[in-house]
Amino acid sequence: MHQTEAFHQRIDKALHNEQARTSFRSTMSGLMQKRAAQFPDNDELQALRDQARAIRAHALTRQPELLEQLEQKLTANGIRVHWAETAQQANEIIYQILHAADAKTLVKGKSMVSEETELNHYLEQRNIEVLESDLGEFIIQLAHEPPSHIVAPAIHKNVKQVAELFHQFFPELGYTENIDELTLLARQILRDKFANADAGISGVNFAVAETGTLCLVENEGNGRLSTTAPRLHIAITGIEKVVAKLSDIPPLLNILTKSATGQPITTYFNMISRPRQPDEKDGPQAVHLVLLDNQRSSIRMDEELLDTLRCIRCGACINHCPVYVQVGGHAYGTVYPGPIGCVLEPQRLGLEKTGILTSACTMCGACAEVCPVRIPLPKLINRLRAESVNAARSEAHINGKGSLRKLTESQAWAIWRLLYASPRNYRLFRWFATRLRGLTPTRLGAWTRYRSSIKPAPRSLQELAQQEGFDHE
Amino acid sequence: MNELNQKTARDNILARLRNNRMTQSASPAPYLPSYGWSQAEKIQRLSERMQAVRGEVHRMPRTDWVGWLNQELPKRKLHNILLGETANAELFRAQADAALTLHRYDRVIEDWKQDLFKQVDVGITDTLGGIAESGSLILWPTPQEPRLLSLVPPVHIALLEADKIVDNFAQAMHQQHWSEHMPTNALLISGPSKTADIEQTLAYGIHGPKQLIVLILE
Numbered sequence: 123m124h125q126t127e128a129f130h131q132r133i134d135k136a137l138h139n140e141q142a143r144t145s146f147r148s149t150m151s152g153l154m155q156k157r158a159a160q161f162p163d164n165d166e167l168q169a170l171r172d173q174a175r176a177i178r179a180h181a182l183t184r185q186p187e188l189l190e191q192l193e194q195k196l197t198a199n200g201i202r203v204h205w206a207e208t209a210q211q212a213n214e215i216i217y218q219i220l221h222a223a224d225a226k227t228l229v230k231g232k233s234m235v236s237e238e239t240e241l242n243h244y245l246e247q248r249n250i251e252v253l254e255s256d257l258g259e260f261i262i263q264l265a266h267e268p269p270s271h272i273v274a275p276a277i278h279k280n281v282k283q284v285a286e287l288f289h290q291f292f293p294e295l296g297y298t299e300n301i302d303e304l305t306l307l308a309r310q311i312l313r314d315k316f317a318n319a320d321a322g323i324s325g326v327n328f329a330v331a332e333t334g335t336l337c338l339v340e341n342e343g344n345g346r347l348s349t350t351a352p353r354l355h356i357a358i359t360g361i362e363k364v365v366a367k368l369s370d371i372p373p374l375l376n377i378l379t380k381s382a383t384g385q386p387i388t389t390y391f392n393m394i395s396r397p398r399q400p401d402e403k404d405g406p407q408a409v410h411l412v413l414l415d416n417q418r419s420s421i422r423m424d425e426e427l428l429d430t431l432r433c434i435r436c437g438a439c440i441n442h443c444p445v446y447v448q449v450g451g452h453a454y455g456t457v458y459p460g461p462i463g464c465v466l467e468p469q470r471l472g473l474e475k476t477g478i479l480t481s482a483c484t485m486c487g488a489c490a491e492v493c494p495v496r497i498p499l500p501k502l503i504n505r506l507r508a509e510s511v512n513a514a515r516s517e518a519h520i521n522g523k524g525s526l527r528k529l530t531e532s533q534a535w536a537i538w539r540l541l542y543a544s545p546r547n548y549r550l551f552r553w554f555a556t557r558l559r560g561l562t563p564t565r566l567g568a569w570t571r572y573r574s575s576i577k578p579a580p581r582s583l584q585e586l587a588q589q590e591g592f593d594h595e
Numbered sequence: 596m597n598e599l600n601q602k603t604a605r606d607n608i609l610a611r612l613r614n615n616r617m618t619q620s621a622s623p624a625p626y627l628p629s630y631g632w633s634q635a636e637k638i639q640r641l642s643e644r645m646q647a648v649r650g651e652v653h654r655m656p657r658t659d660w661v662g663w664l665n666q667e668l669p670k671r672k673l674h675n676i677l678l679g680e681t682a683n684a685e686l687f688r689a690q691a692d693a694a695l696t697l698h699r700y701d702r703v704i705e706d707w708k709q710d711l712f713k714q715v716d717v718g719i720t721d722t723l724g725g726i727a728e729s730g731s732l733i734l735w736p737t738p739q740e741p742r743l744l745s746l747v748p749p750v751h752i753a754l755l756e757a758d759k760i761v762d763n764f765a766q767a768m769h770q771q772h773w774s775e776h777m778p779t780n781a782l783l784i785s786g787p788s789k790t791a792d793i794e795q796t797l798a799y800g801i802h803g804p805k806q807l808i809v810l811i812l813e
């Protein structure tokens with residue numbers, strides 16, 4: 123099926139899911155309010171955004187040196203570094219590490235990059251037991267569903283659905299629709315897993331080149347458990363997550379947690395620089411970092427689109443997007459939904475596969491206004507729209523350029539250009555358009571499905587103005 | 596992927612990163628805000644933040660905490676107490692109420708992981724300091740106070756010396772020269788474990804400690 127048709131089908135399905143739409147609406151408005159409450163002083167907020175933007179932009183310009191420095195520091199600290207160009211390579215590397223260590227059971231902290239590589243599926247096929255330990259991820263793993271939000275992955279489910287899911291898988295624990303009780307059930311189920319897992323897998327929020335430090339932000343403690351209790355820890359992250367200095371971390375952490383969930387800070391901020399040392403009594407004996415490219419280095423080739431890579435995955439743009447609020451995360455059909463998804467996914471997967479996501483935008487600008495690192499998301503969406511119909515005339519290396527170009531549409535625009543480029547043509551066109559207004563087509567595809575068609579007025583504004591005695595064009 | 600392929604992957608990625616026409620962006624300005632709060636204000640702020648996320652905070656003279664624990668722990672039916680091997684841990688050991696069962700984190704985790712997960716009620720640790728702005732504790736676990744001590748027991752009791760509370764995280768890093776000697780693991784802890792993954796409703800005690808009790812020693 124063509125991507126456009128498939129996208130429209132997913133949207134249709136999402137719009138008919140009343141329960142999920144209610145969840146998205148109430149959650150997103152709650153998150154927006156909580157975020158706003160964290161930034162009472164607008165000047166301070168804008169200064170902090172400038173700071174965060176500058177840190178991320180600077181790290182991107184120095185990315186190759188910083189990655190080398192990161193590798194060197196981590197290696198000196200005893201953490202093994204691996205490089206993967208593709209998702210497949212990253213999965214292979216992780217499987218090999220697990221295999222060599224004879225690790226059969228895994229607990230996972232939340233990691234969007236591992237969603238990108240579909241790591242769970244890959245490992246399960248190779249008989250490794252993978253358990254998501256973040257409560258939201260655990261819920262959707264039970265339900266065999268992808269995340270619907272990058273920060274709150276199970277937000278499309280209500281408490282009743284979660285209760286039924288738990289009851290289906292763990293009938294011995296009894297049925298409850300009380301959120302506190304469900305939380306304690308999950309604690310009980312997962313505690314044993316933490317105590318017995320051979321390996322832990324986590325993502326990384328920031329990787330500090332200066333000191334060789336992996337930073338993880340979380341509330342539940344599952345991230346700390348996954349990276350501390352098992353004998354082996356493997357972290358996976360995109361190459362763009364590197365920052366230069368340890369002193370870059372406080373402002374980034376500050377704006378990340380406030381933007382994401384409206385918390386002044388998360389419960390845990392976990393900074394890992396080494397595996398267990400000889401005199402230490404716990405912590406993993408081996409720590410590995412997998413650095414994944416997966417098109418990021420290509421995105422960085424374009425001076426405008428590279429802004430995409432500043433993203434710190436706070437999800438604020440998603441929470442504020444009027445399109446996301448209506449359709450929810452699954453309609454996008456990609457790992458990353460919402461504004462950042464509309465920008466990142468077409469570049470990562472190719473315009474020929476996901477370019478149509480750029481149509482899911484009203485250009486309202488809300489996302490760009492809240493983005494903590496000032497990514498001009500609507501501008502980038504517009505640019506990708508242009509690339510997808512070959513109207514940008516850039517040299518950018520984006521897969522699937524021009525794949526959404528339609529002959530009729532491009533001819534219509536070519537004629538438009540002809541008419542508007544010369545005053546004479548335009549005057550002629552205007553005269554005909556007003557005199558022959560009865561002939562204007564009334565069925566204009568999607569436009570007239572919910573709107574009446576437009577009809578030119580009998581006389582143009584300019585003619586009316588002339589009648590009134592204005593003599594300038 | 597074998598070693599050779601990985602080296603190729605590395606070289607390819609770095610080559611692509613070097614091969615572009617990016618304009619250099621300026622270094623970010625240093626970020627070191629200072630609020631000039633007095634010690635009383637810092638304690639106040641930290642306590643408020645902590646309590647807002649259901650952390651328990653008690654202020655007391657620095658000589659009183661052993662007595663406080665001897666009184667409170669039995670009252671709360673917390674009997675199995677895990678301690679590290681710090682000076683404070685020894686102090687408590689010497690004076691602990693006879694009704695309490697004290698455990699010592701003196702072996703590698705592999706020797707007693709199941710017991711740690713199942714039999715301990717409380718872990719007691721020192722802290723390296725506190726952060727007033729966000730209501731956080733700073734912990735650098737050590738061989739004497741390992742990482743799981745503040746994580747696995749359902750209740751975490753942390754001793755915080757009042758004069759070690761700073762305004763904000765940037766200040767803590769700067770004053771303690773973190774970048775020169777990062778430990779194996781550095782932590783900020785700001786309340787008991789929590790989640791909002793079901794309907795964005797806050798619920799406490801998901802995976803880490805269900806309760807965090809901070810004793811501020813003045």
Ligand code: SF4
Pocket residue numbers: 439442443444445446460461464482483484485486487488489490499500
């Ligand atoms: S500009 Fe587009 S992507 Fe951004 S919030 Fe508005 S509709 Fe969503």
Ligand code: SF4
Pocket residue numbers: 432433434435436437438439440462489492493494495496497
């Ligand atoms: S694009 Fe900006 S707002 Fe959206 S997730 Fe990334 S950092 Fe957050």
